[in-house]
Amino acid sequence: MLRICSLIVLMVMPVAGIAQGFGGVVRVIDGDTFDVGTDLGTVRVRLHGVDAPEIGQTCTNGDGVQWDCGTWAADQVRARIGQREVTCETVTQDRYGRTVARCALAGQDVGQMLVSEGLALAFRRYSMAYDLDEKGAVVAGRGLHAHRFARPEDHRRAVRAEQAGGASGRSQAADPGCTIKGNISRSGGARIYHMPGQADYARTTIRPDQGERWFCSEVEARAAGWRRAQR
Template sequence: MKHRGIMFALIALITSPVFAATLSGAPRILDGNTIQIDKTTVRLSGIEAPETDQICLDAQGRKWACGVAVRDELIKHSNGRTWDCHTERVDEYRRALGSCFIEGEDINAWMVRSGLALSAGASHHTYLVYELAASTAHAGLWSGALIAPWDWPRRNRGTIIVGATSVPVDAQEVLLGSVLLSEPPSPECLIKGTVERRGERIYYLPGQPGYEQIGMTKKRGERWLCSEAEAEATGWRKAVP
């Protein structure tokens, strides 16, 4: 019985959501929230950046591929340098959740301070002061208008538009337009993701059977993805021919 108890304790430890670890290396940046170091996918905790399919409005009220822009700003800031990430647990997509640093600089905080992400989750209070400073300075996303990243996938007529002091009067109409994502946000983001009947998130590569039949404006949950690594890290599965 004693050995059986030890065995069950080990199984519980292995399958526990706790994932305490320290990772170091130059990452592959998949989006403003997600990176990969070696074979481990890390999701920056306490913040929400736009996913690569999100569209915002810039300071002039023009449509702006803010999700791709945020990812590119993070790549630019990283500049091939080594990251140190401290993770504590995993999320529903088996991504390690944690905070990352470049030469001692807190990247989670830098994202919010630069207006490239919003403070969110259990660590909301940790980064809220940076969000207030960024919004006051109209930095990054706060220069125009946007839908909060956590509301973007479920956006509807009741969704609140946030942003600069003077949000364009037609901001909601533009950001909720049915044809908003009929074209990819960037020429590199050509992978189509669609939600099947059973709720399964499937992605199709250009040239795959069924790719051309996905209209990208017909079903809620359809979105453009920029790479297979991004798709798989955020819970999408490749369509089987």
């Protein structure tokens, strides 16, 4: 009997170091990541089962114009849940030390809300909970689904491959956070920067010895005299 009781206690004990249930006011980091200010401190949360575009990731509208849909998605999430109080339940902890959790705002599942509105995608590799919500958003053309874009995990994979130099030995940024390529045209000398996800990004090589460089933000690139690539 003692052994059985001990097993029951072990089964219901929380995972060490991870808060199982918590809540607090939200500060949005990006479309699927935010800080929750609890009574015991700040918890960095990665929403379970959803995947939003990265800051700086581009989408293409019906006119062929590219725009920063990652920042847009983060702003939309911020407008909905920023500075509001949520309750969360921990699922696990990821390799970056973030608490992966399901969260609710006034009883509404935050992940479901974001996927239904087309602000994030269902992260089916980890959960099928929002599969139908994403399909509904696609059919209705809501949010991101009114545009063309790469799934965030594909975008991240492409950026990692580019930063690693790829099989062809492409140049890579000294700072992993600086992923914008400042290229100088060989015909005319035009200074053009390419964002991750743009059509020519992967095949653009940076030659520092010829004045080309990496930028950490579009503001920095424009201030240095570069203009954004059209595609």
